[in-house]
Amino acid sequence: xxxxxxxxxxxxxxxxxxxxxxxxxxxxxxxxxxxxxxxxxxxxxxxxxxxxxxxxxxxxxxxxxxxxxxxxxxxxxxxxxxxxxxxxxxxxxxxxxxxxxxxxxxxxxxxxxxxxxxxxxxxxxxxxxxxxxxxxxxxxxxxxxxxxxxxxxxxxxxxxxxxxxxxxxxxxxxxxxxxxxxxxxxxxxxxxxxxxxxxxxxxxxxxxxxxxxxxxxxxxxxxxxxxxxxxxxxxxxxxxxxxxxxxxxxxxxxxxxxxxxxxxxxxxxx
Numbered sequence: 001x002x003x004x005x006x007x008x009x010x011x012x013x014x015x016x017x018x019x020x021x022x023x024x025x026x027x028x029x030x031x032x033x034x035x036x037x038x039x040x041x042x043x044x045x046x047x048x049x050x051x052x053x054x055x056x057x058x059x060x061x062x063x064x065x066x067x068x069x070x071x072x073x074x075x076x077x078x079x080x081x082x083x084x085x086x087x088x089x090x091x092x093x094x095x096x097x098x099x100x101x102x103x104x105x106x107x108x109x110x111x112x113x114x115x116x117x118x119x120x121x122x123x124x125x126x127x128x129x130x131x132x133x134x135x136x137x138x139x140x141x142x143x144x145x146x147x148x149x150x151x152x153x154x155x156x157x158x159x160x161x162x163x164x165x166x167x168x169x170x171x172x173x174x175x176x177x178x179x180x181x182x183x184x185x186x187x188x189x190x191x192x193x194x195x196x197x198x199x200x201x202x203x204x205x206x207x208x209x210x211x212x213x214x215x216x217x218x219x220x221x222x223x224x225x226x227x228x229x230x231x232x233x234x235x236x237x238x239x240x241x242x243x244x245x246x247x248x249x250x251x252x253x254x255x256x257x258x259x260x261x262x263x264x265x266x267x268x269x270x
Contacts, residue, residue, distance in 0.1 A: 001174060003214040005265060008256040009205055010222075014040030018060035018207030020200065023047040023077050025067030025096060028193030032063070035197040038252040039222065041204035049076040053083035061207030062089055063199050064115070066107055067096035074107055081115030090206035090215070093117035094199040099129030112159060118212050119162045120155070121199050121220075124148050127165040131155040149178045149268055162212040164202075166195060170220045171268070174213045178269035181217060184224035185231040191244045198223045201251070217265050225258060226250035 022045045024032050029045055036043035046055055049072055056062050062084040064077045084091050093115070098108040108130060111117065120130065124147075131151050148171040156163040156175035164172040170181040188194045202219030206212060230246030233239075 001176070001211070001213060003179065003217050003265070004211065005214065005217070005260070009208065009210055009214070009218050010039065010254060010256045010259070013204055013208040016060075016208045017042050018204060019044060019058060020061045020063060020203045020207050021046070021055050021059035021080065022063045022065070022200065022203075023052070023073060023080055024063060024065035025193070025196050027068060028196040031193040032065075032196050032200040034248055035251060036200045036204050038248050039201055039204045041207060043200070047073045047076045049079060052076040052080035056080045056083040056089065057087060059084075059089060059207070061092065061203040063092045063094070063203040064111060064117070065094040065096060065196055065199060066098075066104065066111070067094070067196065069103065069107060074110070077111060078114050081111065081117070085116055090118040090203070090212060091115060092119045092121060092199050092203040092206065094196060095120065095122045095126045095130060096196070098122065098126040105129070116159075117161055119164065119202060119206065119216050120159070121164040121166065121195075121202060121216065123195065124151070124165045124167050127151050127155060127163060131158070149173075149180070153178050153269060162216050164216045164220060166198065166220065170224070172213065172216045172220070173269075176270070177267060179213075179217055179265055180268045181220045181224060181265050183221070183228060183264045185227040187231060187234070187240065187243055188223070188227045190240060191247070194223060194227075194247070197247070218259065221259055221264055222251060222254060223247075224264065225254060
């Protein structure tokens with residue numbers, strides 16, 4: 001299925017204001033909440049097992065991020081994920097550091113098996129691990145390069161979902177086609193949480209009604225464009241703090257024309 005890139009997804013997200021339930025990384029939780037607000041959605045951030053299924057039932061999308069794992073949170077993720085799956089609510093899974101430790105490996109596989117996410121978004125090392133390939137990472141950062149197009153295609157076919165691998169060039173597949181998103185800035189990798197925030201952007205778009213492939217592609221493009229826009233601060237002699245803050249400004253001010261005119265999404269395999 002081809003992505004629907006001609007609809008004004010930013011305008012629709014802002015008009016609908018979908019509620020996005022997050023069980024996410026404690027390091028980046030505030031950034032994820034704010035970027036969700038910037039794109040026009042409404043965040044709720046709770047990893048309580050007692051209300052995981054109830055909050056999910058009220059939401060339009062669910063974002064699961066395993067950046068700061070603990071057993072109660074994992075159980076809440078599975079409970080929320082199963083509730084979303086039963087109700088047809090789109091689920092975005094960010095398998096942060098999936099191959100780094102046995103506990104993360106076990107948790108990532110469990111979420112794939114029991115939750116069955118709609119969209120899996122990670123860096124190349126994380127996606128390669130989930131696909132059963134040897135991966136190289138330092139903590140939660142990928143040291144891998146190359147082969148992303150084949151990895152996302154294979155994992156999407158295996159898991160019957162949309163898979164996105166972020167990197168210098170981002171690759172997204174629905175198991176049939178593979179699309180590339182170009183752009184962004186290298187400094188996006190020097191700000192904690194840009195990957196987590198990208199998952200929130202994807203969840204917001206999916207919650208507004210974008211199909212999984214479109215939500216992944218447009219969400220990644222939004223972060224790339226925000227990086228490019230905010231990156232102008234370096235030309236004015238400003239540093240990483242201004243760049244980080246500028247990402248929120250850029251996402252909040254982005255219009256659909258800013259994305260469509262960029263022409264950064266291309267088909268690389270069909």
